[in-house]
Amino acid sequence: MADDIPAADAADEAAVDPAPAPEELHGAPVSYSRGQKVLHVAREQLTDTVAKLRDDSYLQCLDVTAVDYLGYPSPRELPESITPERFELVVTLISHQLAERIRLRVQVPESDPTVDTLFTLHPGTEAMEREVFDMFGIHFTGHPDLTRVLMPEDWEGHPLRKDYAVGRIPVQFKGAPSR
Amino acid sequence: MTVIDKGISDFTSEGAQEMLPRQVAGGVEVLREVGSVLRLSEADAAVLADREDDAQTTILNMGPQHPSTHGVLRLMIELDGETVIRVKPVVGYLHTGMEKTGEELTYVQGATNNTRMDYLAPISNEMAYCLAAEKLLGVELPERAVWIRMLLAEVGRIISHVTFLATNGMDIAAISMMLYGFREREELLRFMEMVTGLRMNHNFIRVGGTAADLPDGWEARLTTILDNTERRLEEYDVLMTNQPIWQERLQGVGTITTEEALALGVTGPILRSTGYAWDLRKDMPYLAYDQVDFDVIVGQYGDCFDRYAIRLNEIRESIRICRQVMKRMPHGDYRVQDKKVTPPPRARIDESMEALIHHFKLFTEGIKVPEGEAYVGIESPRGELGCYMVSDGTGKPWRMRTRPPSYIHLQCLPHMMHRGVIADAVAVISSVDPILGEVDR
Numbered sequence: 001m002a003d004d005i006p007a008a009d010a011a012d013e014a015a016v017d018p019a020p021a022p023e024e025l026h027g028a029p030v031s032y033s034r035g036q037k038v039l040h041v042a043r044e045q046l047t048d049t050v051a052k053l054r055d056d057s058y059l060q061c062l063d064v065t066a067v068d069y070l071g072y073p074s075p076r077e078l079p080e081s082i083t084p085e086r087f088e089l090v091v092t093l094i095s096h097q098l099a100e101r102i103r104l105r106v107q108v109p110e111s112d113p114t115v116d117t118l119f120t121l122h123p124g125t126e127a128m129e130r131e132v133f134d135m136f137g138i139h140f141t142g143h144p145d146l147t148r149v150l151m152p153e154d155w156e157g158h159p160l161r162k163d164y165a166v167g168r169i170p171v172q173f174k175g176a177p178s179r
Numbered sequence: 180m181t182v183i184d185k186g187i188s189d190f191t192s193e194g195a196q197e198m199l200p201r202q203v204a205g206g207v208e209v210l211r212e213v214g215s216v217l218r219l220s221e222a223d224a225a226v227l228a229d230r231e232d233d234a235q236t237t238i239l240n241m242g243p244q245h246p247s248t249h250g251v252l253r254l255m256i257e258l259d260g261e262t263v264i265r266v267k268p269v270v271g272y273l274h275t276g277m278e279k280t281g282e283e284l285t286y287v288q289g290a291t292n293n294t295r296m297d298y299l300a301p302i303s304n305e306m307a308y309c310l311a312a313e314k315l316l317g318v319e320l321p322e323r324a325v326w327i328r329m330l331l332a333e334v335g336r337i338i339s340h341v342t343f344l345a346t347n348g349m350d351i352a353a354i355s356m357m358l359y360g361f362r363e364r365e366e367l368l369r370f371m372e373m374v375t376g377l378r379m380n381h382n383f384i385r386v387g388g389t390a391a392d393l394p395d396g397w398e399a400r401l402t403t404i405l406d407n408t409e410r411r412l413e414e415y416d417v418l419m420t421n422q423p424i425w426q427e428r429l430q431g432v433g434t435i436t437t438e439e440a441l442a443l444g445v446t447g448p449i450l451r452s453t454g455y456a457w458d459l460r461k462d463m464p465y466l467a468y469d470q471v472d473f474d475v476i477v478g479q480y481g482d483c484f485d486r487y488a489i490r491l492n493e494i495r496e497s498i499r500i501c502r503q504v505m506k507r508m509p510h511g512d513y514r515v516q517d518k519k520v521t522p523p524p525r526a527r528i529d530e531s532m533e534a535l536i537h538h539f540k541l542f543t544e545g546i547k548v549p550e551g552e553a554y555v556g557i558e559s560p561r562g563e564l565g566c567y568m569v570s571d572g573t574g575k576p577w578r579m580r581t582r583p584p585s586y587i588h589l590q591c592l593p594h595m596m597h598r599g600v601i602a603d604a605v606a607v608i609s610s611v612d613p614i615l616g617e618v619d620r
Contacts, residue, residue, distance in 0.1 A: 034553045063582040124444030145218040150271040
């Protein structure tokens with residue numbers, strides 16, 4: 001809450017200024033979502049950018065997850081230079097020195113869902129990337145052990161994809177006693 | 180005593196060396212990693228077991244049905260005699276697809292689902308969910324709701340930590356501690372029941388505030404419980420902290436360094452046990468933690484004893500916070516007075532058509548949350564509990580991701596156990612305090 005105040009101000013300014021120069025960080029456009037700093041990185045630049053951010057004191061990788069935007073009702077708010085794709089890899093980094101988080105959103109196309117692994121930079125992403133692979137079917141090149149983690153090893157499909165139906169167990173209700 | 184040396188120097192050709200600064204340590208960390216994490220499929224393990232030669236190591240499966248794996252955690256442990264070489268945590272036995280379920284539940288129902296993830300600190304889970312939804316909604320919480328949440332979160336922390344003391348004691352054969360810990364927990368759970376109506380899985384924190392106001396007499400009840408708990412903490416110091424057997428069993432066991440902890444994404448008491456003072460309540464305050472006075476407890480050696488001592492002393496700090504909250508609990512609303520977020524009180528429905536419509540809309544369609552995405556992280560008893568939420572403008576989240584600290588902390592088990600003895604494995608698992616409901620979700 002309190003940590004977001006400066007960022008929120010920046011977002012407000014961007015809205016007021018008629019032609020704001022697009023903010024960039026390590027060659028990737030920056031946007032603010034609810035006052036939180038978001039970096040839109042190209043898929044090929046992900047590891048480079050994370051390495052540079054690590055030198056900028058973003059020492060810890062908190063979270064790696066993904067979102068499936070298949071059938072998302074309206075166009076997403078993305079900088080102009082970014083083409084929306086079906087999957088989005090979301091990486092959250094934290095800088096203890098700046099007391100600030102930064103979120104990296106990476107567009108991953110459906111036709112080729114592969115991303116380079118962050119394991120070499122942040123070994124802690126191993127389990128999170130396994131989970132993303134398990135749940136979304138996104139492959140991480142260079143990951144040491146890319147296998148299913150939460151679902152059984154012989155499971156078919158990737159449950160958190162939007163075209164994976166929610167399972168339902170048929171329930172047979174006992175009919176009310178007929179009169 | 181246990182073998183403590185577990186540096187890379189013994190296992191690489193690089194000779195003895197200091198841990199390099201973080202910026203250049205990437206490769207080193209990876210090397211260390213490869214040395215202690217077992218990456219072996221079931222089929223490979225079966226082939227290995229058939230080999231007959233003297234040099235072979237044993238692969239031991241611990242769990243999923245083991246009393247000290249805290250639920251259904253399974254560890255594949257590669258043993259050389261009694262020494263642990265590599266470990267592979269195998270999880271997923273409790274997976275119920277809660278993130279998928281979360282996409283099917285409205286924001287009104289969502290907290291009911293989330294509260295069941297970390298069943299020892301349910302309030303934290305609800306709070307992360309609600310804070311993320313509120314971030315997207317952009318609502319400002321009333322003062323009283325903030326302080327009620329803080330009070331319950333701290334009581335929840337005490338509950339979680341006394342349960343840790345109990346199970347930690349049980350794993351290390353201090354059975355009396357198990358009994359005392361669960362006694363404490365019961366007393367505190369009775370307070371939670373008085374406030375929320377349920378002992379566990381409270382579903383008390385709702386989007387826009389809390390489900391109800393605090394009941395009459397909560398202060399007197401809580402004062403008694405906190406006084407009792409605080410007095411008994413002194414007894415635990417005598418029973419365990421200062422007891423030679425307890426110290427021998429935990430000191431120097433399962434060590435982890437700050438560099439390893441940061442690289443592995445570790446947060447919370449485990450990170451603090453390495454001497455790294457990082458507590459979201461202090462460093463990135465949320466709710467009103469910037470208005471209360473408390474200390475961040477930091478360890479030094481990153482061993483099981485530090486992790487035990489940190490949690491024990493965090494109970495004291497939580498008691499301190501609870502007392503301050505009790506003194507300063509503001510009056511006023513406990514829910515946002517926004518008709519699009521908070522359902523009207525029951526009595527209003529009988530007299531106002533508008534209230535009836537709002538009630539109907541909220542409970543059938545849910546709260547309409549504007550499009551966007553947000554991440555909120557809070558300090559749960561285990562570490563940073565995050566909630567990443569994407570909304571598509573309807574009453575249900577498009578994506579609801581929980582960053583589970585326990586799941587990420589399981590990755591440090593192989594490093595803590597590396598070159599230790601099998602008998603210490605139980606102490607190490609216990610000191611990481613994993614909650615398998617949260618790991619598997």
